[in-house]
Amino acid sequence: MNLPSIDVISSGLSLLFQFDVLLWLGIGTILGFTVGAIPGFNSTNFLAMALPFTIYLRSEQAVIFMMACFCGSQAAGSVPAILLNIPGTPSNPPTCLEGFPLTRKGKASQALGCSIMSSTLGGLLSAGLAVVLVPIAGAYALKFGPPEMFMVAMFGMTAVGSLTGKSPLKGLFSAILGLFFACVGTEIQRGYVRSSFGFFELYEGFPLIPVILGLFGFAELFSLVQQEWLVEKGRQSFSGYAPIFEGMRETLRRWGLVIRSGLIGFIIGVIPGTGAAIATWVSYGQAKQWSKTPEKFGTGHYEGLIAADACNNGVPGGALMPTLTLGIPGSGTTLIVLAALLLHGLLPGPSLFAKYAAEAYAILFSLLISNGLILVGGLVIVLLMARVTSVPTRFLVPLIGLFCLAGGFAWRGMVFDMLLVVIFGILGAFLSRYGYSVPAFLLALLLGPLAEKNFYWSIQINGFRSFLDPIVFIIFLMTIGMVILPIFRKKMRKRASK
């Protein structure tokens, strides 16, 4: 096994410890935390909107900025959950369960302190694990050839599709629809232009950024416009710093729980398609099982809050493992990180640590610094957040819309791409309204060319016999399992409820 040398690690560190890179890392963390703390702005939407503007940055600046935004926004979702009982991200409902009762008891500051400290420690643990384990996984992934890569791409799409749609069937349909959309543009075998609908702008397929902005940013407008305020007025409560430190001490006293929850976050983050939304519930459940006072859960118990938040920030480190080593994102947010890597020429996959080792290490180490910054930045930002949440949507909707369109234009400088933002916005609104999976659609659109290319190569190498290789067959069985498992689980749940 080719393990990384000290030289490679130190070149990664020297790439990271440049003033401009650290500056973008700081801006990303603070921006991510600020925007992530606004209810209604989930981290995926925010990252999608930030992505086009990274094309003005150098590749390492851009990717580290995106990673910092990811970490910041992941941690910040707990702020509205604690203060307003509104989950900032889909992974925050367990935080609401314990955080908001604490706010009602007049312990909002303690809860915020506890949450910030748990997020930081969970994130640091997970980032440390990622630094050690991701390169090892990368070394193994190098043994993957075209048939394995094809099957891994199919597995990723199936996993995300079957787990993120309202029903597995709709999730899979979303993935296949995305794969079909990826067939637009120049074909890779002989260079034939396949169905560009008469637009030269589509010769290379659907451009990534307008599609992402449409599906995640513009589509959101249609739901935002139906409410007057992001947050009900006058529901904010916050009081000073001293109690925040008290909350932090509560976390430090329960270090065993922090380690357990961070590990759960890391492990579940590794599985593509699961993400933090599942991980936080698992972590919350184990905390309750191990607790000496399980009856206090749901009434504002620090243990539940720590379990949810340490786990929530433990997910990014784990989710990076399949993203960097196989090119399969572990969640909707890592999907945008994957897009950022692709846009900046850092091709994720088995060869990332061979070709761009310094950049890859810089990304991993940036996770550690970013999680440390959450502790400092979070303390300042929570003071300001109560004000931002009171902006009426009649001002926010036009501004978000304009931002999406400008972002769509930024990539190729074409007004046509702005139109694509609107079209994919409408498609995204329909997909989410009827329970289809937007992440699965986008992932398939992203991985479509990779899957097609590896499919053709596999056939050329050894015909259909390529797919009979044991590793390919195991991944194939896992893919089938991903289809069957949710159906089986649904039936079991139905039977249990009867």
Add this chain to the structure above:
Amino acid sequence: MDKPKRAINWGEAIVPGIGLAFIVAYFIQVINLPWIAVYWPVLIAVIMGSLWIMILFLFVFSRVDQANRRKFSISWFWGKGRKMGLVLSAFIGYLLALPYLGFSISNLCLLILLFRGLGSKKWMQNIVTAFITVFLLHIALIVFLKMSLPQLSIGKFNI
């Protein structure tokens, strides 16, 4: 309790409908290409077709509890959902006007129209907010990031 009757659920037909329309339009255009170029799309279309049929039977022609049904209604775009229609038409109008009016003037018109249309009654507040936003966007995107957004030339000035 009576089982709900099987009925056509028009709302559920939208996404499969979009999928079908896209496939038909796609294959009409690639009909003259050699087999090697369309091998992969045909494979995907076959899988999609089987899922499409399952969706048709499980969701479109389904036994749906009327109370929990996610209906498609044209009133999304007017009536109760007037604001959604307004947002959509305003942005489409903006895209049509952009090449002629330039980025800043189109932005200004869009913002004032949407602020007002979405419920902000004070004209002065709307105009001032729109002006400040347009100015900041101009500085950030055109001056700082040097994006080549469409601009209207008035004398020596590009806005």
